[in-house]
Amino acid sequence: MYNEIDLDNIDINLEPPAEEPARQYYYMAKCREWVKDLGEKQGRMPRFCVVNMGCQMNARDSEKLTGILEQIGYTASREEEADFVLYNTCTVRENANHKVYGRLGYLNGFKKKNPFMMIGLCGCMMQEALVVEKIRKSYSFVDLIFGTHNIYKFAELLYTTIENRILSVKHNKKNSMVIDIWQDTDLIVEDLPTERKYFFKSGVNIMFGCNNFCSYCIVPYVRGRERSREAKDILREIEMLAKDGVVEVMLLGQNVNSYGKTLDSPVSFAQLLQEVEKISGIERIRFMTSHPKDLSDELIDVMKNSSKICRHLHLPLQSGSTDILQKMNRKYTKEQYLDLIAKIRSAMPDIAITTDIIVGFPGETEEDFAETLDVVRKVEYDSAFTFLYSKRTGTPAASMENQTPEDVLKKRFDRLLSEVQKIAVKKAEKYTGSTQKVLIEHRNEQDARLVTGRMSNNSVVHLPGNADMIGKTVDVTLTECKGFYYIGEAN
Numbered sequence: 150m151y152n153e154i155d156l157d158n159i160d161i162n163l164e165p166p167a168e169e170p171a172r173q174y175y176y177m178a179k180c181r182e183w184v185k186d187l188g189e190k191q192g193r194m195p196r197f198c199v200v201n202m203g204c205q206m207n208a209r210d211s212e213k214l215t216g217i218l219e220q221i222g223y224t225a226s227r228e229e230e231a232d233f234v235l236y237n238t239c240t241v242r243e244n245a246n247h248k249v250y251g252r253l254g255y256l257n258g259f260k261k262k263n264p265f266m267m268i269g270l271c272g273c274m275m276q277e278a279l280v281v282e283k284i285r286k287s288y289s290f291v292d293l294i295f296g297t298h299n300i301y302k303f304a305e306l307l308y309t310t311i312e313n314r315i316l317s318v319k320h321n322k323k324n325s326m327v328i329d330i331w332q333d334t335d336l337i338v339e340d341l342p343t344e345r346k347y348f349f350k351s352g353v354n355i356m357f358g359c360n361n362f363c364s365y366c367i368v369p370y371v372r373g374r375e376r377s378r379e380a381k382d383i384l385r386e387i388e389m390l391a392k393d394g395v396v397e398v399m400l401l402g403q404n405v406n407s408y409g410k411t412l413d414s415p416v417s418f419a420q421l422l423q424e425v426e427k428i429s430g431i432e433r434i435r436f437m438t439s440h441p442k443d444l445s446d447e448l449i450d451v452m453k454n455s456s457k458i459c460r461h462l463h464l465p466l467q468s469g470s471t472d473i474l475q476k477m478n479r480k481y482t483k484e485q486y487l488d489l490i491a492k493i494r495s496a497m498p499d500i501a502i503t504t505d506i507i508v509g510f511p512g513e514t515e516e517d518f519a520e521t522l523d524v525v526r527k528v529e530y531d532s533a534f535t536f537l538y539s540k541r542t543g544t545p546a547a548s549m550e551n552q553t554p555e556d557v558l559k560k561r562f563d564r565l566l567s568e569v570q571k572i573a574v575k576k577a578e579k580y581t582g583s584t585q586k587v588l589i590e591h592r593n594e595q596d597a598r599l600v601t602g603r604m605s606n607n608s609v610v611h612l613p614g615n616a617d618m619i620g621k622t623v624d625v626t627l628t629e630c631k632g633f634y635y636i637g638e639a640n
């Protein structure tokens with residue numbers, strides 16, 4: 150963990166400071182006292198489990214929440230054994246919401262047996278007023294709800310939750326829920342503790358929110374307006390990560406190509422990448438996600454001339470039909486997208502290109518769908534995430550006419566998936582026999598004699614090896630392609 154601070158030097162009998170992050174460190178110190186007391190009472194330190202249900206942005210938030218919980222003395226455990234369970238939710242598609250309700254019911258069983266157990270909910274789904282209303286009414290055993298804009302306040306909110314829990318146990322009273330949801334913010338609080346899932350790689354937020362309002366998408370409503378971190382703060386974080394053993398960073402934003410435009414002294418994403426490239430110790434730079442409408446020639450040039458930026462670009466297509474793209478508010482046409490791909494491939498012939506595609510946007514005809522298949526065949530994606538369109542209340546697409554019938558939608562989805570897979574397998578085979586640099590990430594889950602890593606283009610490789618190799622980059626000869634992954638041998 151970096152930003153290790155000395156909570157012992159904080160006088161918790163004083164009033165809380167007003168400024169951040171000092172205020173949160175004060176509440177961390179207060180929470181720690183309680184965690185210690187509870188530990189003594191229980192004869193073991195209290196345990197926590199943060200369950201991440203969303204994208205890389207959420208995963209990074211989960212690491213920040215975990216950093217705070219570890220700082221105050223909680224130890225990590227499985228969900229079923231935890232004294233504090235925190236769901237970091239996603240709401241990009243409707244089925245993500247159903248999952249949360251199902252799991253809450255299951256958790257309540259554990260809570261009944263453990264009076265000091267607390268359940269918290271945060272993340273994108275909590276930014277929806279109807280969701281919070283439903284939880285308040287039907288899941289009153291939940292202790293804490295907060296949203297995406299105030300996660301920096303977690304220690305303070307947790308402290309209030311703890312006070313509530315103590316009172317309700319003492320007076321044998323019903324739970325009172327702590328709810329703190331903000332509609333938006335332009336505040337960015339730096340320098341809170343963070344934990345990392347991997348010691349050798351880390352996500353780094355470069356911006357928050359989204360201003361694109363693609364007509365199907367709920368993200369701008371639950372993540373707020375786009376705001377970039379100052380380049381100096383990002384670089385300082387990456388320098389610290391590098392000193393702490395990180396060799397790979399993934400720069401995170403909903404649309405990294407528009408990074409820096411709103412800063413007082415604007416910086417382009419390509420300029421930021423060039424600065425990150427200079428940081429010694431960093432070997433690989435990845436980023437996510439690029440919106441095709443904002444991908445600049447400057448970025449292509451910087452990528453081409455870089456030895457650290459990975460040969461992988463995730464460039465969501467969403468649909469191959471210009472008509473549908475317009476209804477989606479994506480601001481590019483099929484031809485512009487194909488031209489962009491041609492430009493990227495001519496600069497970097499070995500680059501892997503991956504994408505996201507939505508099937509069944511309202512009004513999608515068989516001809517529109519054929520255009521999507523056409524782009525898929527022309528671009529030959531290395532892999533593609535395919536999604537069934539999901540109606541999100543409050544987005545413009547939710548009230549569009551001609552919602553596609555479910556059976557048509559499912560058939561199209563299967564056709565797309567089989568096309569995408571056929572191409573991905575064909576493309577993957579071309580590397581068999583070659584030697585590639587592979588960053589070893591973890592032991593293989595199925596076979597303890599193997600380790601698993603990734604090539605620069607993000608392809609997965611399994612090879613014989615041991616735990617000492619984790620976090621190291623090794624030259625690997627790819628002996629066999631198994632469709633979506635390779636088997637290899639270290640040279």
Ligand code: SAH
Nearest residue numbers: 365366403438465505506507536537538539
């Ligand atoms: N900012 C990123 C994507 C974030 S959401 C980008 O613009 O690429 C990840 C993916 O979820 C999107 O690319 C889209 O393909 C999918 N998605 C978003 N809203 C959806 C919806 N209502 N139904 C189905 N898929 C959706």
Ligand code: SF4
Nearest residue numbers: 359361362363366368
């Ligand atoms: Fe959603 Fe579009 Fe923003 Fe991506 S760019 S998060 S798809 S609104």
Ligand code: F3S
Nearest residue numbers: 203204239240241273
């Ligand atoms: Fe989901 Fe929020 Fe990410 S809605 S996809 S967790 S930004």
